[in-house]
Amino acid sequence: MTVADVVTCSGSMIVVSNRLPFVLKRLEDGRLTRKASAGGLVTAVAPVVINGNGLWVGWPGIHLDDPNEPIPESEPGDITPTAGLKSDKVVAVRVDPNIFDSYYNGCCNGTFWPLFHSMPDRATFKSEEWKDYVTVNKQFAECTIQALKTLKKGKDTPQHEIPLIWVHDYQLMLAANWIRQTAEEEEMPCKLGFFLHIPFPPWDIFRLLPWGDEILQGMLNCDMVGFHITDYCLNFVDCCQRYLGCRVDRKNLLVEQGGRSVRVRPLPIGIPFERFVELAENAPKVFTGEHKIVLGVDRLDYTKGLVHRLLAFEMLLEKHPEHRGQVSMMQVAVPSRTDVKEYQELKENLEQLIGRINGKFTTPNWSPIRYIYGQVSQDELAGFYRDAFVGLVTPLRDGMNLVAKEFVACQINSPPGVLIVSPFAGAGETMHEALVCNPYEIAGAAEVIHRALTMPEDERILRMNYLRRREKVNDVNFWTKSFLSAMGSLFTPEDHDDVG
Numbered sequence: 249m250t251v252a253d254v255v256t257c258s259g260s261m262i263v264v265s266n267r268l269p270f271v272l273k274r275l276e277d278g279r280l281t282r283k284a285s286a287g288g289l290v291t292a293v294a295p296v297v298i299n300g301n302g303l304w305v306g307w308p309g310i311h312l313d314d315p316n317e318p319i320p321e322s323e324p325g326d327i328t329p330t331a332g333l334k335s336d337k338v339v340a341v342r343v344d345p346n347i348f349d350s351y352y353n354g355c356c357n358g359t360f361w362p363l364f365h366s367m368p369d370r371a372t373f374k375s376e377e378w379k380d381y382v383t384v385n386k387q388f389a390e391c392t393i394q395a396l397k398t399l400k401k402g403k404d405t406p407q408h409e410i411p412l413i414w415v416h417d418y419q420l421m422l423a424a425n426w427i428r429q430t431a432e433e434e435e436m437p438c439k440l441g442f443f444l445h446i447p448f449p450p451w452d453i454f455r456l457l458p459w460g461d462e463i464l465q466g467m468l469n470c471d472m473v474g475f476h477i478t479d480y481c482l483n484f485v486d487c488c489q490r491y492l493g494c495r496v497d498r499k500n501l502l503v504e505q506g507g508r509s510v511r512v513r514p515l516p517i518g519i520p521f522e523r524f525v526e527l528a529e530n531a532p533k534v535f536t537g538e539h540k541i542v543l544g545v546d547r548l549d550y551t552k553g554l555v556h557r558l559l560a561f562e563m564l565l566e567k568h569p570e571h572r573g574q575v576s577m578m579q580v581a582v583p584s585r586t587d588v589k590e591y592q593e594l595k596e597n598l599e600q601l602i603g604r605i606n607g608k609f610t611t612p613n614w615s616p617i618r619y620i621y622g623q624v625s626q627d628e629l630a631g632f633y634r635d636a637f638v639g640l641v642t643p644l645r646d647g648m649n650l651v652a653k654e655f656v657a658c659q660i661n662s663p664p665g666v667l668i669v670s671p672f673a674g675a676g677e678t679m680h681e682a683l684v685c686n687p688y689e690i691a692g693a694a695e696v697i698h699r700a701l702t703m704p705e706d707e708r709i710l711r712m713n714y715l716r717r718r719e720k721v722n723d724v725n726f727w728t729k730s731f732l733s734a735m736g737s738l739f740t741p742e743d744h745d746d747v748g
């Protein structure tokens with residue numbers, strides 16, 4: 249990384265997210281320890297927080313009975329991105345376990361997750377859970393104010409030192425309400441930005457939400473609201489106009505609310521591209537090379553289209569029997585939200601379906617589907633991505649989908665493999681050289697997989713070169729910079745020379 253690559257926020261940054269960038273684990277001797285998250289967001293954002301002496305507000309992943317129990321420091325030798333995040337820079341939000349369950353499993357993942365992914369039939373609307381969502385958002389806001397106070401900035405703070413509060417995702421769409429109100433009352437200057445990591449649905453879906461006006465108002469309490477792609481921005485602007493009667497400017501993506509003009513921006517997230525290239529360069533060989541591998545890597549979530557994908561693979565083997573014995577599908581599914589009924593049912597359905605398809609086609613020397621239910625290490629994952637012939641990314645709906653990007657970053661073999669994406673993922677909107685596959689049309693999807701498996705080498709090279717080039721430039725650091733820049737908080741040495 250060169251000096252020019254280091255992203256710096258001009259004021260201190262406070263990140264507010266449902267999960268802290270590490271989870272706490274209780275050891276057998278009773279001590280607490282940190283387990284770092286390997287995600288790209290944490291890799292990109294943690295250094296900005298640490299270098300700017302900022303703070304991170306979030307849930308620590310376990311319930312702590314003793315409200316005064318301190319957050320542990322990182323272990324000696326820890327080289328993960330959050331190692332330098334000192335415990336006094338972490339505000340762990342401690343929520344009553346029952347309220348947290350109703351907020352997280354109920355309102356966040358039972359209501360907002362399916363509805364925002366345009367799956368209203370899966371959404372439940374329960375006023376007690378909504379009440380708990382409001383309570384938890386308020387608690388996060390209080391912790392954020394506490395964090396802001398530790399920065400000790402008053403009303404005379406120079407513009408370039410004003411702290412930036414960056415609120416993340418659908419779990420915290422109301423938090424800005426109380427943050428803005430208290431910061432104004434107590435004359436603590438701050439800038440407020442929000443980024444939604446999932447789709448923002450069209451008006452006709454959003455209007456099903458009984459509490460839609462409160463959600464929009466919560467988001468509009470920020471100075472800027474970011475989404476992955478322009479479609480989500482336009483959906484949001486449309487909802488603000490139709491639900492709240494706000495004046496809007498679609499061309500410049502502005503919404504007027506309470507005498508303020510809120511900016512709405514498409515900011516497509518990227519991945520730590522170079523890190524994945526390096527992982528792919530060093531990963532051990534994972535497949536024997538006997539069969540071509542069609543790879544799926546996902547959280548086990550109904551939005552990912554796993555059932556449709558398996559049916560498409562089954563149809564491929566029916567319609568193109570030449571692939572039998574030659575091609576295997578490998579699906580890696582990481583357990584997710586296992587307390588939610590929809591996720592438990594999906595796991596059972598998938599296992600049955602895989603059993604049925606394997607039962608139908610398996611021979612003594614070959615099985616059509618290999619299935620891993622669990623987390624795999626980053627090295628192993630990079631090896632899977634590198635050595636797969638086809639990356640199959642076919643969600644029914646997805647905010648962006650980082651797996652598609654990680655796959656192309658790891659395609660360092662020559663000739664490379666082929667990426668297939670769904671047009672219903674943010675990645676499908678931006679990764680133009682991938683093969684596009686509508687996951688709902690099973691027969692069509694089977695033909696797209698066939699096309700990928702039989703694509704000439706020169707076409708594979710051409711497509712993958714373009715895909716890799718784009719993701720290399722638009723990596724996660726670029727995304728962080730774009731967010732800071734849109735907030736007017738990107739540190740540039742020239743500005744600071746002027747100041748002083």
Ligand code: ADP
Nearest residue numbers: 545546547580581582622623624648649650651
């Ligand atoms: P979502 O945010 O909905 O889970 P994304 O595709 O955007 O979907 O991000 C998923 C992230 O989780 C990726 O960074 C991917 O590497 C990681 N991941 C997915 N499945 C696994 C797995 N089985 N083991 C380890 N990491 C995984």
Ligand code: G6P
Nearest residue numbers: 266267357417418445446584585
């Ligand atoms: C998506 C959401 C994130 C969430 C992640 C994992 O990427 O946008 O906010 O953290 O899924 O889900 P979980 O419920 O385990 O946090």
